[in-house]
Amino acid sequence: MPVQRLNHAVLYVRDVSRSVAFYQEALGFRVVQSFPGAAFLQAEGSSNDHDLGLFQIGAQAGPSAAGRATVGLYHLAWEVDTLAELHRIATRLTEMNALVGASDHSTTKALYAKDPDGLEFEVSWLVPADLITQEVLDGRAQIKPLDLAKELERYGAQTRGGVGVSV
Numbered sequence: 001m002p003v004q005r006l007n008h009a010v011l012y013v014r015d016v017s018r019s020v021a022f023y024q025e026a027l028g029f030r031v032v033q034s035f036p037g038a039a040f041l042q043a044e045g046s047s048n049d050h051d052l053g054l055f056q057i058g059a060q061a062g063p064s065a066a067g068r069a070t071v072g073l074y075h076l077a078w079e080v081d082t083l084a085e086l087h088r089i090a091t092r093l094t095e096m097n098a099l100v101g102a103s104d105h106s107t108t109k110a111l112y113a114k115d116p117d118g119l120e121f122e123v124s125w126l127v128p129a130d131l132i133t134q135e136v137l138d139g140r141a142q143i144k145p146l147d148l149a150k151e152l153e154r155y156g157a158q159t160r161g162g163v164g165v166s167v
Contacts, residue, residue, distance in 0.1 A: 006076075007048055007051075008048055008049075008050050008051050008052060008053060009051070009052055009053070009076050010052075010053035010054075010055065011052065011053070011054055011055070011115075011117075011119060012055050012056075012057045012061070013054050013055070013056060013057070013115075013116075013117050013119075014056070014057065014058060014059050014061050014116075014117055015056060015059065015116070016034075016037060016038060016039050016054050016055070016056040018116050019039075019054050019115060019116060019117065020034075020039050020041065020054065022096075022098075022115050022116050023041055023052060023054075023115070024041075025092070025096065026089070026092055026093055026096055026098060026113070026115075027043065027078060027089065027123070028043070028044045029041040029042060029043055029044070029051070029052060030042055030044070032049070032050050033050070037055065037056040038053070038054065038055050038056065039053075039054045040052070040053050040054075041053075041054070043078065045081070051078075061117075063117075063118055064117075064118065064119060074120065075112070075119075075120040075121050075122050076121045076122070077110070077121070077122035077123070077124050078121065078122065078123050078124070079123075079124055079125070079126065079161065080123060080124070080125050080161065081125075081160050081161055082125065082157060082158050082159065082160060082161065083109065083125055083148070083151055083152050083155055083156070083157055083158075083159065084152075084157035084158055085125075086109060086111065086123065086124075086125045086148065087148055087152065087157070089111060089123050090102065090111050090148060093111060093113045093123075098113040098114055098115070099111060099112070099113050100112050100113055100114055100120070102145065102146035102148065103143050103144070103145065103146055104139075104143070104144040104145065104146045104147070104151070105140060105143055106127075106136050106137070106138075106139030106140045107126065107127050107132060107136060107137070107139075107140060108124050108125070108126050108127070109124060109125045109127075109146055109148070109151055110122050110123070110124040110125075110146065111123045111124070111146070125161045126161040126162050127155070127161070127162065128159060128160060128161060128162030129162045130162070131155065131159075131162075
């Protein structure tokens, strides 16, 4: 049987308590297990044992150079069900000064943010398969700034996102 999905991610962080507080406040994750120097968090709508593991390496840790000077992971992407939820998270990330970008990938509407250690993550909503037109598919040729108000008007706040379209 093939790989089905990402089950969890693990991040090395400077301060586990600070990172736990951030992911709880920003994305509503909850701690399902912890011990000194580590915590395992689960997203509210997840059926995974945990979605994010955090391991503390201390305040002396330098910033990640991935993508600038070294190879490494660029970001993780968390999916939400509705544009209303994407809007709520955009507001929360803005209040926390964590939002660093918002892009319209045509079939995906995405927010980009950084955690307290500067590690980037994405929160996205996928256009439902039954609403993907040829115009939407053609729009993937370029990335545009996300106009969330326009997308809420176009798709509705409570429209459930769908599985992405393969090329």
